[in-house]
Structure formats: structure tokens, C-alpha cells
Amino acid sequence: MKPIIGGDPPPASAGVRQLTIGEESAGQRLDNFLIRELKGVPKTHVYRIIRSGEVRVNKGRAQADTRVASGDVVRLPPVRVSEKLAEKRDHPAPPREFPIVFEDEHVLAIDKPAGVAVHGGSGVSFGVIEQLRQARPAAKFLELVHRLDRETSGLLLVAKRRSALTALQDQFRERETGKTYLALVVGAWPANRKVIDQPLHKYLLADGERRVKVVAKDDPDGMRSVTLVKVAQRVGDFTLLEVTIRTGRTHQIRVHLASNGHPIVGDEKYGDFEMNRALAKRGVKRMFLHAWKLRFAHPSTGENVALEAPLPPELASVLSIISG
Structure with a gap:
């Protein structure tokens, strides 16, 4: 991150964290898992803490391409986050459910209203996925399979497991949908x-x-x-x-x-x-x-x-x- 000149430093995450890998994250590369877990932290910093050994898997050093398994314990050091991210953390998206067209333990399909972005970014504080996560705090995994323009209404798929996300994105990529x-x-x-x-x-x-x-x-x-x-x-x-x-x-x-x-x-x-x-x-x-x-x-x-x-x-x- 860019050095802070004057003023207070950006807030740090709360101390060392120990995360246990669940089934929804099993098989992921360590770097990809950390990039998702440490949202807002520059990728360069993620790779730096892996190389330095500050990130540990089952108390041992690991490489960026290490595949994490269900039950693994990952040690995360404190990291500094931007003021913008800290603001998001302190003022999360309001919880909201959307009309459900289909749902099971693998996938959720909603009928997205027009005027709602699918995710935050580009001047939008939050979107469908952030609101769903707030509305479903017990959900271990919720990720967009594809996207719709903010002005477009209709069917939007959300994966509830990483295996479902990978399988569905492969279908979209191969034009099988x-x-x-x-x-x-x-x-x-x-x-x-x-x-x-x-x-x-x-x-x-x-x-x-x-x-x-x-x-x-x-x-x-x-x-x-x-x-x-x-x-x-x-x-x-x-x-x-x-x-x-x-x-x-x-x-x-x-x-x-x-x-x-x-x-x-x-x-x-x-x-x-x-x-x-x-x-x-x-x-x-x-x-x-x-x-x-x-x-x-x-x-x-x-x-x-x-x-x-x-x-x-x-x-x-x-x-x-x-x-x-």
C-alpha cells in the first residue's frame, strides 16, 4: 500500500487470526483463498506475507500455490486495510433478500430488480451479493456466478458452494448455458x-x-x-x-x-x-x-x-x- 503521509495510519485487522478451512474452500490455492478472505488488501501484500512465512498452514510455511484442505488451520497475520475498506467494515450493506426463483444447497437463483448493482464498486457502495451475505450470516459461501447490468432486471445465479461456482462458471465459459x-x-x-x-x-x-x-x-x-x-x-x-x-x-x-x-x-x-x-x-x-x-x-x-x-x-x- 502507499505510505501514509501525516494523519493516523489506516486501521489494522484485529490481531492474528486462525481460520479453519471448510468444505466450501477445500481445494483452493492458498493465494486465492487469502485474496478472497482479505478483501481490500493489495495482492502484492498478500503474496508478501505468504513469502515471509507470516501465513502458516497447520503451523507450517506454505507456498502461494499450496492447495488448502478441509480442516486445515490457516494463520493470518494482522494486515492494514484502507480507510475505504474500514468504512465498509464498520458500515456494512443493509441486509436484503430478493425474490427467489430457485434454491437448493448448491445454488440460488433470484429475480433481481432493476436499479440494483450486483456487487459494490465503481461508485456503488454495495450490491446484491453484499446484501445477501448480510441477510444470511450463517451462509458460509455466497458468490456471483455471472453478472447483470445495474439497469437490467431478471434472473441472477449465486453459488452456495465453491464446487458449484466452479462448475457453473465453466458452463458459462464454454457456452453450455x-x-x-x-x-x-x-x-x-x-x-x-x-x-x-x-x-x-x-x-x-x-x-x-x-x-x-x-x-x-x-x-x-x-x-x-x-x-x-x-x-x-x-x-x-x-x-x-x-x-x-x-x-x-x-x-x-x-x-x-x-x-x-x-x-x-x-x-x-x-x-x-x-x-x-x-x-x-x-x-x-x-x-x-x-x-x-x-x-x-x-x-x-x-x-x-x-x-x-x-x-x-x-x-x-x-x-x-x-x-x-
């Missing part, structure tokens, strides 16, 4: 335009805000991105689409649809801003993008799981507003 969204776009989407295969490039604006754009297929910075589109319903001068993503790029659906001349209603980053203002006066208050269906193989049994989250009332009412 099915994720279908409902999106209302401006104009009449051509029924024969069913596949969008356009590379995307992520970049930052001058103020540090993240943006994404379509680039040429030979652009070295482009990431291949594939979106499947099906017309579900014509609604006045708009089209309700069923959108399935084959790749999980940042803002993929929003950018692909907008770049094809049909931005999502209410999208404040890539949308038709004049149209958004006009619709806001008619009561359309949010982006019309909803994670509607999700299909995956259960991480323990391998059985096919198919989930669905219906349109929330505020989006169902949009269809009535614009068709009237």
Missing part, C-alpha cells in the same frame, strides 16, 4: 435478422466511465460477440424481442441492438435519447431489458434446470402504455 432476455426496441426489427455476429471493443470515456462499441472483424482489439434475435411481438412503433446471447460481453445486447439501428427503450447509454425523454413523460422510467429465461446443468446432479422470471410490473405496464 442458455440465457434469453426480453428487450423492447425502437422501430420494426426485421424478422429475418436473426443473428448478430459483430466484434465488440470495451473502452473508457475521459471521466473513466465504461463504454462498448462495435468494431471491424479484423480489429485486433475486437472480441467476437454473437447475439440471436427473435421477434416476439410488434407493439405499435416498437418491437419486443427475445434475445439469446452466445457470448457474455459487457453491454453486448445493448450495443448490438443499437448498432443495428434499434436501440433498447430507456437505455441511457446507447439509446435514442429524444425517444427516451418522450417516453419518460408517458411513464416509462427504466430500460426495457429483462433476463427472462436461464437454462443450465445442475452443478451437482447434472440435471437440466430451466428457470423463468416473468416481466416485472413496471415493464408489463410499458407495453400497455406504448400500445395505447
Whole structure:
């Protein structure tokens, strides 16, 4: 960490800690376990305390790539944390449960409301995962399997065991899951335009805000991105689409649809801003993008799981507003 010049030093964690590895962390590398356990501590410091021998596993020195086992006792030395992290520790996220679509001992699927980030960061103090952890203090393990934009509602998976997290993330990485969204776009989407295969490039604006754009297929910075589109319903001068993503790029659906001349209603980053203002006066208050269906193989049994989250009332009412 950067040295403190003047003032009080950043607070330290409370003395030496002895942690017993549970089944949910068994098999992890020691460095990865510590990075998760010592949130907010720079990775360079984590590796330093491992190399110096301050971290012990069953009273012995260990390497960063040591695999911890259930029942192992890990000694953690006191570490200094940033003032920002100390503030989070002293003022944790308010506990909150979310509508449950599916839950067992391995995985939790919730229907995330729009306007709630999935995790803290980038100017957001906390998100879904921090609130869930506060609401379920007895839960030994809760981690996001994937992400949704803050403005997007719908199905979000949370792993309750490390084995489930690894298995589900492998499925997402290998494109073995099915994720279908409902999106209302401006104009009449051509029924024969069913596949969008356009590379995307992520970049930052001058103020540090993240943006994404379509680039040429030979652009070295482009990431291949594939979106499947099906017309579900014509609604006045708009089209309700069923959108399935084959790749999980940042803002993929929003950018692909907008770049094809049909931005999502209410999208404040890539949308038709004049149209958004006009619709806001008619009561359309949010982006019309909803994670509607999700299909995956259960991480323990391998059985096919198919989930669905219906349109929330505020989006169902949009269809009535614009068709009237």
C-alpha cells in the first residue's frame, strides 16, 4: 500500500487470526483463498506475507500455490486495510433478500430488480451479493456466478458452494448455458435478422466511465460477440424481442441492438435519447431489458434446470402504455 503521509495510519485487522478451512474452500490455492478472505488488501501484500512465512498452514510455511484442505488451520497475520475498506467494515450493506426463483444447497437463483448493482464498486457502495451475505450470516459461501447490468432486471445465479461456482462458471465459459432476455426496441426489427455476429471493443470515456462499441472483424482489439434475435411481438412503433446471447460481453445486447439501428427503450447509454425523454413523460422510467429465461446443468446432479422470471410490473405496464 502507499505510505501514509501525516494523519493516523489506516486501521489494522484485529490481531492474528486462525481460520479453519471448510468444505466450501477445500481445494483452493492458498493465494486465492487469502485474496478472497482479505478483501481490500493489495495482492502484492498478500503474496508478501505468504513469502515471509507470516501465513502458516497447520503451523507450517506454505507456498502461494499450496492447495488448502478441509480442516486445515490457516494463520493470518494482522494486515492494514484502507480507510475505504474500514468504512465498509464498520458500515456494512443493509441486509436484503430478493425474490427467489430457485434454491437448493448448491445454488440460488433470484429475480433481481432493476436499479440494483450486483456487487459494490465503481461508485456503488454495495450490491446484491453484499446484501445477501448480510441477510444470511450463517451462509458460509455466497458468490456471483455471472453478472447483470445495474439497469437490467431478471434472473441472477449465486453459488452456495465453491464446487458449484466452479462448475457453473465453466458452463458459462464454454457456452453450455442458455440465457434469453426480453428487450423492447425502437422501430420494426426485421424478422429475418436473426443473428448478430459483430466484434465488440470495451473502452473508457475521459471521466473513466465504461463504454462498448462495435468494431471491424479484423480489429485486433475486437472480441467476437454473437447475439440471436427473435421477434416476439410488434407493439405499435416498437418491437419486443427475445434475445439469446452466445457470448457474455459487457453491454453486448445493448450495443448490438443499437448498432443495428434499434436501440433498447430507456437505455441511457446507447439509446435514442429524444425517444427516451418522450417516453419518460408517458411513464416509462427504466430500460426495457429483462433476463427472462436461464437454462443450465445442475452443478451437482447434472440435471437440466430451466428457470423463468416473468416481466416485472413496471415493464408489463410499458407495453400497455406504448400500445395505447
